[in-house]
Amino acid sequence: MRLEDLIGQARAAAVLRNAILRDRAAHAYLFRGPEGVGKSTAALLFAQALNCQRKTPSDLASACGECRSCTLIARGSHPDVRFVIPAGDSQTSVIPIDDIRRGFVYDINLKPAFGRYKIYILDPADRTAHLAIHTILKALEEPPPYVVTILVTALPASLPPTIPSRCQNITFQLAGIQAVEHHLLTLGLQPAAASSLARLSGGRIAWAVRAAARPEVLAARKAILDLCADLHRRPVPAGLRLAEDIKLHALALAATRRDAEAQAQADDETERAAPARSFRGDRVLRSELPWCLDVIVSWYRDLLAAPRGGALLNPDYQNLLNTGQGPRSPLQEDHAIRAILETRHSLQRNANIDLALESLAIKLLSGGD
Ligand SMILES: [Zn+2]
Numbered sequence: 001m002r003l004e005d006l007i008g009q010a011r012a013a014a015v016l017r018n019a020i021l022r023d024r025a026a027h028a029y030l031f032r033g034p035e036g037v038g039k040s041t042a043a044l045l046f047a048q049a050l051n052c053q054r055k056t057p058s059d060l061a062s063a064c065g066e067c068r069s070c071t072l073i074a075r076g077s078h079p080d081v082r083f084v085i086p087a088g089d090s091q092t093s094v095i096p097i098d099d100i101r102r103g104f105v106y107d108i109n110l111k112p113a114f115g116r117y118k119i120y121i122l123d124p125a126d127r128t129a130h131l132a133i134h135t136i137l138k139a140l141e142e143p144p145p146y147v148v149t150i151l152v153t154a155l156p157a158s159l160p161p162t163i164p165s166r167c168q169n170i171t172f173q174l175a176g177i178q179a180v181e182h183h184l185l186t187l188g189l190q191p192a193a194a195s196s197l198a199r200l201s202g203g204r205i206a207w208a209v210r211a212a213a214r215p216e217v218l219a220a221r222k223a224i225l226d227l228c229a230d231l232h233r234r235p236v237p238a239g240l241r242l243a244e245d246i247k248l249h250a251l252a253l254a255a256t257r258r259d260a261e262a263q264a265q266a267d268d269e270t271e272r273a274a275p276a277r278s279f280r281g282d283r284v285l286r287s288e289l290p291w292c293l294d295v296i297v298s299w300y301r302d303l304l305a306a307p308r309g310g311a312l313l314n315p316d317y318q319n320l321l322n323t324g325q326g327p328r329s330p331l332q333e334d335h336a337i338r339a340i341l342e343t344r345h346s347l348q349r350n351a352n353i354d355l356a357l358e359s360l361a362i363k364l365l366s367g368g369d
Helices: 010-021 039-051 068-075 097-105 132-141 177-186 191-201 205-213 215-231 242-267 281-308 315-323 330-348 353-366
Strands: 028-032 081-084 118-122 147-153 168-171
Touching: 010 039, 010 168, 028 039, 039 068, 039 118, 039 147, 081 097, 097 118, 097 132, 177 191, 177 205, 191 205, 191 215, 191 281, 191 315, 205 215, 215 242, 215 281, 215 315, 242 281, 242 353, 281 315, 281 330, 281 353, 330 353
Parallel strands: 028 147, 028 168, 081 118, 118 147
Antiparallel strands: none
């Protein structure tokens, strides 16, 4: 994969390619933009291109992807390319100050082992321990000429402003829905599924590709939309089972993902720079739930859009959206969307899963807040 292959990131790719071609990499970059649009992949490709040992003369801005350097970087075990990442897997874990010191600030003064550049990728940079910020700033001040630091973040506003001002800012954006759809078609997805997933992704290509690669994600999407379509036809006690149903779908997704991750880890015998992933059930469940809730939001967005002839996020449900809902008001859909987003937010802040989902089910059934 080359930088220009990143979907919808032509501008960012052009700036980075130019830096490689002119042999003028900045000493620090801030890769900023929404989640799931390719910032981390771009950091990896950029690091590979900077240190590649076997570039083709016809494309000097791209890594070969196969030499020793490229392979080691892809595995996270290149001695000169360090991934400085949070310790632990929860949304609240941070990059400890000791990792910043040992893996970055003290390390930059040691010359590269065999690479042309020493590259540090702090990802996500907004989750560094608060005390470490000053240490990072100091390191960005006057690094040795062979050092390139890449800070990756979806939340640049949560960094002190002195950090963006000391970096070259590279902005990544949401890809166009059509570009995502086109990419999914090239991966062999059926047109209806590609169209729906592309819209549902909102331009987050990483999310769309991940969903496309996992048939169970499409199956869960359908099951959750069927639940939504049926929700207001159920008697209230049955409707209250919604919370349990959502959790079951998230658990099923979590189980398949856990198996896939365990397999990938067994396949990869090399020592990785990243700390071993732990498979705590709650953590994996919590990481699948936001996606399940996004599907429910997409249903209510469609309920708002359908009567106005707007573009649907779930075009394959057009008939049910137009006919199956009985009298509801835009205010009710608005309340529902707000309640779902609040639940999503509270789960990310470690709210109790059962309580949060049950309370959401009651709000959706009552149609108010
Ligand atoms: Zn290479």
